[in-house]
Amino acid sequence: MNRTAQASGRIPAQPGPREARIAESARQERGVGVQDVSDVVTESQEPGAVIPGAGPSSRPGERATVRLRETGPEEPPRYAPEWLELREPADADARAHDLLDPLRIRLANLPGKAGLVIHDLGCGTGSMGRWLAPRLDGAQHWILHDRDPYLLHFAAVASPRSAADGSRVTVETRRGDVARLTPDALLGASLVTASALLDVLTREEIETLAAACTGAGCPALLTLSVAGRVELTPSHPMDAEIAEAFNAHQRRDGLLGPDSVTVACEAFSERGATVRLHPSAWRLGPAESQLTAQWLRGWVGAAVEQRPDLAARAERYLQDRLAACEAGDLNVVVHHSDLLALSRPTGSAA
């Protein structure tokens, strides 16, 4: 699917039948490219229910907020738009502004004046574009990639409209597997971005991505990859055990989890790119308690999926942590890294 959209709108916090109808009519009015969203099943929300897709796993027996049609064993995990919406402000606060100036300098030196072409890989509901487009000058065309047509739909509807200098921003969506990207697919690209993607890829997939970017001479801004370190204040004797089990869960089935940034640095550097890293931690206090609570459920749930022997103690730990969170007595730092890889230009970039 490659359709151009000029659209803006809000992501429904909890898409239900009404929102789906509104989104559908907005789509028809705007000609936004949306693929099949008929596989979405909604259920009523219970307070405190975990959001499936909010973390690497949901816990058995928990009621869905929005349940996506059952995925088979071969199907990849799907992310809930509510979760992506909930984390968007913390992501925006965490993103490394220090990487923007070197990026702007590179983009300003590109040959041609036709405007920027930016590929956002694993775009989800499009939070990267909403953050970055208004921070870059000049006309921009964003190509939003994801394998989930439901998320692409939200990304197109809520896409940014104008650049820092008021220039036009347009968007198209592409459904597909970003792990198979080739340099050809990036022909004419000015920039590749991704956010919260690297840690769910394998070594081979990151190498493919680095080869595509460096082969096309295209810079890459790859943000918010988990670093595998969290700090909870006040501390609890089980923090380290849960963190270790969670990190092991992230590394399951060849996924890189907290090793992804190191692997990406190596993959880009070996291919001649200059790589810069910057920390981009979430800093969650009482004002972010809703996000913290969802993050805790996903974090502890994944740890228990990895180590079922922790279940009983982890449940008590989770209840303690949720109570502290609700009382405004918990602060959490979730460490991430942002990476800017400046490939050697090949002359093929826009």
Ligand SMILES: C[S@@+](CC[C@H](N)C(=O)[O-])C[C@H]1O[C@@H](n2cnc3c(N)ncnc32)[C@H](O)[C@@H]1O
């Ligand atoms: C954690 S979400 C992040 C979404 C968004 N970038 C953000 O920061 O809010 C990861 C996204 O990557 C997509 N994704 C993961 N692996 C992918 C793949 N191999 N090909 C295409 N999309 C993928 C998922 O569907 C999901 O939308």
